[in-house]
Each structure stands twice: as structure tokens, then as C-alpha cells.
Amino acid sequence: xxxxEGFPFPNICAEEVKxxxxxxxxxxxxxxxxxxxxxxxxxxxxxEAAGAEVVAQRTECFV
Amino acid sequence: MDPDNQGLIKQLADELGTEDLIVILGxxxxxxVEVAAETVREGDPAYVGPLAGVQLGLQVFHIFEDSxxxxxxxxxxxxxxxxxxxxxDTEAINEAMRRARGES
Numbered sequence: 001x002x003x004x005e006g007f008p009f010p011n012i013c014a015e016e017v018k019x020x021x022x023x024x025x026x027x028x029x030x031x032x033x034x035x036x037x038x039x040x041x042x043x044x045x046x047x048e049a050a051g052a053e054v055v056a057q058r059t060e061c062f063v
Numbered sequence: 064m065d066p067d068n069q070g071l072i073k074q075l076a077d078e079l080g081t082e083d084l085i086v087i088l089g090x091x092x093x094x095x096v097e098v099a100a101e102t103v104r105e106g107d108p109a110y111v112g113p114l115a116g117v118q119l120g121l122q123v124f125h126i127f128e129d130s131x132x133x134x135x136x137x138x139x140x141x142x143x144x145x146x147x148x149x150x151x152d153t154e155a156i157n158e159a160m161r162r163a164r165g166e167s
Contacts, residue, residue, distance in 0.1 A: 022122060024134050028079055030072060030086045032099065038089030038147045043126050045143050047087060050134040055075055060065050060090070 025051035033059040064102045069112035072103055076119050086123040087131060091151040093159035096125060100163030125160045127153040 029047040031054055033040035040057035047054050076084060086103045090096050098108060103121040107114040124131050127148060132140055161167040 022085070022124070022130050024085070024131070027083050027085050028075075030075060030084065031089070032068060032086055033089035034091060034095075037091030037151060038126050038144065040089065042143050042147070043087050043089050046126060046131065046135050046140060049136065049139045049143075050131070052085070055079065055084075056071055058068055058071065060068060 027052045028055045029053065030055060031057040033057070035059050035061045064099045064107065064112065064114075066112035069102065069107060069114040072119070072121070073113045073117060076121065081119055081121055084121055086121050088123065088125045088160075089147075091147075091156065093152070093155045096156055097159040097163045099123075100160055104163065123160070123163070125156055127151075128157055128160060 024047060029044070029052040031040045031043035031047060033043050040059040044054040044057040072086065086100075088096055088099055090099065100123045101108055102112075102114055103119055103123050106117045106119075110116070126144055132144075158167065
């Protein structure tokens with residue numbers, strides 16, 4: 001298993017980190033919704049329920 | 064992606080760094096979703112907005128993806144997103160996200 005030089009976690013390789021499940025808890029989220037589908041405030045509510053900090057929420061209009 | 068939103072994302076990435084910054088999309092058009100995801104990862108493909116030529120490499124997901132869904136209590140997710148899930152082609156959207164991330 002290839003481990004890049006200087007890789008900070010000695011017991012896991014880069015590919016394992018890449019494939020590790022993303023955890024929203026403690027992350028900063030930009031909620032980019034759409035007026036004709038899921039709006040930004042819905043995305044923000046879900047992200048906050050998962051423990052993320054919502055740093056911006058927008059609802060775009062593609063029309 | 065709207066140039067105003069590109070500017071906002073660039074500003075937040077400059078202020079907060081990119082490591083813990085995640086973009087979650089809600090658009091229902093698979094092509095628009097793919098372009099938006101590409102924009103926050105590789106830069107604006109149309110070369111018109113503030114992210115033209117800017118590779119932020121942000122993590123980006125769609126609200127319909129399991130990786131988001133599985134992190135929220137089912138009743139909350141269903142209450143907030145359930146109606147939208149039934150209204151749109153979620154598989155086409157999720158496939159577009161996988162393409163944008165180079166996973167398929």
C-alpha cells in the first residue's frame with residue numbers, strides 16, 4: 001500500500017482518508033439551495049441538525 | 064453558478080479556509096448541479112465569475128445524497144426533505160454529483 005512521503009497519519013493511507021465517510025459535525029456549511037427545488041433554508045436546517053455550522057445560505061434562481 | 068454566489072463562496076473560503084468548508088446543493092436540474100459542483104471544486108467552467116480559474120477544491124454534496132441523509136435523524140430529514148425527494152429524479156442528481164467528484 002503506497003503511503004505518500006510526509007503523510008500525517010501513519011496508520012492509514014491517503015485512499016482510506018479519501019473514502020472515509022464525510023462527517024458534517026463541526027464543519028462549516030454553505031447551503032446553496034434553488035428556488036424551484038430545495039431552498040437554502042431547508043438545507044441549512046438539515047445541516048444544523050447534523051451538527052454543522054451554517055456560515056451562509058442562499059436560494060438561487062436558475063430561471 | 065450565479066456570480067454573486069461564486070463571490071460569496073470565494074470570500075468565505077478566503078476567510079475560513081477550505082479544509083472544513085462544505086457546500087451542500089439543492090438544485091434539481093442534474094446539469095446545473097454538476098456545473099455548480101465543478102465550479103466550487105475546479106473553478107467556473109464558463110470563466111465569467113469570481114471563481115474563474117480558482118481551484119478551491121471544496122467538498123461538495125447534494126442534499127439528496129446518502130452521505131448527508133445518513134447524518135440526520137430520519138424524522139427530521141423526512142420532514143424537511145421528504146417532499147422534495149418524491150418530486151425530483153434523485154438518482155440522476157446523485158449520479159451528476161458523482162461525475163462532478165470524479166467518482167464515476
